[in-house]
Amino acid sequence: MDTVALVKSCLKGRAQAQRQLYEHYLPYVLTIVRRFGIEPSEQQDLVQDVFVAVFQGLARFDPEKGDLHHWLRGLAVHKTIAHQRKAQRLKTETLASGQEASASITIDLSHFDTEYLLKLISQLPVGARTVFNLYAIDGYSHQEIASMLNISEVGSRSQLSRAKKLLRDALATQKTINIHGNI
Amino acid sequence: MATFDEKGGLGGKLGQHPAADIPAELGWEQMGPKIQAALAAKKRRRLLWWWFPSAVLALAVVAYFALAAEQEDIGSLPIPEATAHARPATDAAARPATQSEAQSKPKPEPRNESKRSAGPQAPMATAKPKPLIAMQKPVTAIAEKLPLGTAETALAQGLSPSVTLAEAPGQNDDLQGHSQAAWPALPFIEPLLAAPLPSPGTAEWAAVKPIDPARQPSVWMLELDAGRSFNLSPMGSSTDFPNTDVAALSGFSGGVRVGYALRNTPYAIWTGAMVEDFVQRERLSDAFAIRLYQPGTIDTIFRNTLTGAVSFAYTDSISGTREVRVQQHSSLRSLAVPLMVSRTWAQGGWQLAVQTGADLQLSYWKKGSYLSEGYQLRDAPSDRRLGLAFRLEGQILLPPLRFGQPFMRAAYRRFLHQPAGLAPGTAFRPESVGFTVGWRVRL
Numbered sequence: 315m316d317t318v319a320l321v322k323s324c325l326k327g328r329a330q331a332q333r334q335l336y337e338h339y340l341p342y343v344l345t346i347v348r349r350f351g352i353e354p355s356e357q358q359d360l361v362q363d364v365f366v367a368v369f370q371g372l373a374r375f376d377p378e379k380g381d382l383h384h385w386l387r388g389l390a391v392h393k394t395i396a397h398q399r400k401a402q403r404l405k406t407e408t409l410a411s412g413q414e415a416s417a418s419i420t421i422d423l424s425h426f427d428t429e430y431l432l433k434l435i436s437q438l439p440v441g442a443r444t445v446f447n448l449y450a451i452d453g454y455s456h457q458e459i460a461s462m463l464n465i466s467e468v469g470s471r472s473q474l475s476r477a478k479k480l481l482r483d484a485l486a487t488q489k490t491i492n493i494h495g496n497i
Numbered sequence: 498m499a500t501f502d503e504k505g506g507l508g509g510k511l512g513q514h515p516a517a518d519i520p521a522e523l524g525w526e527q528m529g530p531k532i533q534a535a536l537a538a539k540k541r542r543r544l545l546w547w548w549f550p551s552a553v554l555a556l557a558v559v560a561y562f563a564l565a566a567e568q569e570d571i572g573s574l575p576i577p578e579a580t581a582h583a584r585p586a587t588d589a590a591a592r593p594a595t596q597s598e599a600q601s602k603p604k605p606e607p608r609n610e611s612k613r614s615a616g617p618q619a620p621m622a623t624a625k626p627k628p629l630i631a632m633q634k635p636v637t638a639i640a641e642k643l644p645l646g647t648a649e650t651a652l653a654q655g656l657s658p659s660v661t662l663a664e665a666p667g668q669n670d671d672l673q674g675h676s677q678a679a680w681p682a683l684p685f686i687e688p689l690l691a692a693p694l695p696s697p698g699t700a701e702w703a704a705v706k707p708i709d710p711a712r713q714p715s716v717w718m719l720e721l722d723a724g725r726s727f728n729l730s731p732m733g734s735s736t737d738f739p740n741t742d743v744a745a746l747s748g749f750s751g752g753v754r755v756g757y758a759l760r761n762t763p764y765a766i767w768t769g770a771m772v773e774d775f776v777q778r779e780r781l782s783d784a785f786a787i788r789l790y791q792p793g794t795i796d797t798i799f800r801n802t803l804t805g806a807v808s809f810a811y812t813d814s815i816s817g818t819r820e821v822r823v824q825q826h827s828s829l830r831s832l833a834v835p836l837m838v839s840r841t842w843a844q845g846g847w848q849l850a851v852q853t854g855a856d857l858q859l860s861y862w863k864k865g866s867y868l869s870e871g872y873q874l875r876d877a878p879s880d881r882r883l884g885l886a887f888r889l890e891g892q893i894l895l896p897p898l899r900f901g902q903p904f905m906r907a908a909y910r911r912f913l914h915q916p917a918g919l920a921p922g923t924a925f926r927p928e929s930v931g932f933t934v935g936w937r938v939r940l
Binding site: 329332341349354362383387423428435478481 | 501504505508510512514515517522539
């Protein structure tokens with residue numbers, strides 16, 4: 315797929331190009347929306363908001379600065395955060411009060427089933443889940459996360475530790491069952 | 498190694514992962530119209546934000562020129578020629594031509610002996626220019642206070658007739674007496690900076706302007722109007738249901754207003770009560786897949802890839818289609834109490850008025866029903882909201898008749914809150930335009 319040509323066609327308002335872009339990137343956007351724990355009943359509205367923002371902001375997309383997938387992923391993450399903030403799910407007191415986890419060994423998740431991991435992540439508490447997603451998957455620093463969520467860096471680290479602890483516990487349970495991979 | 502202990506450690510494994518199961522409601526057939534409708538609404542909103550400051554700017558320019566014109570009328574009055582020449586002529590040649598000459602002349606005996614004997618603290622005449630007491634007084638006012646012929650002399654010397662009177666004992670007596678004895682007081686008359694001025698001989702009277710019908714004595718007014726309004730909702734077709742046609746939201750608009758025209762200005766203040774009643778007609782005509790009940794239907798065929806054996810699964814339903822036609826009406830009604838300011842221009846008995854202001858709006862959706870996902874008909878509860886709206890109107894008033902003045906009005910109204918109800922919140926455009934005719938009576 316020629317991304318530049320597709321973007322140009324979308325900017326001209328061609329419905330066929332918009333459809334092609336939508337259908338190509340919808341699975342990725344849906345993954346982001348799901349791993350941030352958005353309820354199925356709200357996914358439709360959020361996906362619509364994301365793609366409206368995408369089609370509206372395509373003029374600002376610069377192919378020389380990165381690929382469309384990366385740009386769209388960043389936009390989807392920001393829209394999802396904004397959606398959660400609007401729904402008042404991201405409250406400062408909730409986000410700032412994570413519990414510290416004890417240090418433990420690094421876990422290799424390469425062999426775990428991706429869908430299973432996404433499901434585990436989506437089941438985390440909202441604060442821990444959001445910070446974990448932004449840090450471990452989307453690659454934002456604690457400073458950036460603190461700025462995005464309007465919390466302190468300490469709060470961000472605390473939530474990350476909490477998320478890791480909860481995930482380790484969940485994965486340790488699965489280790490005994492040994493159906494989704496090895497720790 | 499994919500690990501969550503590093504920043505972005507799971508980016509490769511989870512960040513690039515596409516979802517495998519896409520719900521049917523997220524298909525382009527469902528989402529495409531919604532996305533395009535939302536894009537069109539945002540585009541229109543952007544245009545609106547261009548329109549709004551443009552309108553404000555235009556109003557500001559009109560107001561500026563209107564006010565500036567009024568100030569010019571006051572400030573550009575020339576010296577009435579009759580005022581300068583009606584008094585007895587004086588011997589201009591006998592007067593000192595310049596201030597220095599005046600200063601060189603012996604000072605006259607002060608007439609006010611009581612002030613002279615009051616000691617050094619009493620105000621005394623001095624040749625030194627004192628701080629200016631009154632700057633740039635209107636020349637007509639000065640001319641009346643000056644000794645006879647002073648204004649002519651100053652004008653003949655090319656000086657500005659706007660002069661400053663310094664404090665001098667006995668000066669007022671001299672001025673009021675119109676006596677030649679006032680001439681020694683000239684050193685205290687300090688000309689200001691010279692400015693070009695028409696000579697007294699060519700000074701013209703101010704043109705007498707015809708009375709502007711728009712500027713009238715303060716008066717109360719009553720207006721009644723009625724007409725039709727149209728909501729500017731972008732829904733040509735429903736954003737939620739692709740096969741649903743939504744007719745334009747339109748209906749009755751009318752009201753009564755009371756206005757107060759400010760005295761001798763073209764401005765007036767208005768308030769009153771207005772009603773808008775929109776009706777929305779929604780028609781759905783669609784054929785969609787359903788599963789009808791039918792016993793003993795083969796639902797799935799299983800084939801054993803090793804033995805080649807075929808088996809069947811039976812269910813009690815089969816696929817089919819159903820034609821659906823639904824038509825429903827819902828209404829949005831709003832009661833508004835406006836507070837507006839109007840500006841009127843008049844020409845040949847006709848008047849053009851522009852008015853703007855804010856409404857206190859009570860709006861509500863009348864209880865109706867709507868189609869939800871899955872084509873289920875659901876009740877929409879009545880929704881009442883109190884909020885503000887912005888209003889901008891243009892009005893043409895015909896020449897007055899025996900019992901009043903007919904007029905035509907075009908109005909634009911935008912809710913500053915979002916009325917909710919039948920239409921999805923983001924799809925409903927809280928703007929309307931109205932066209933009404935009415936009658937104005939002066940009380």
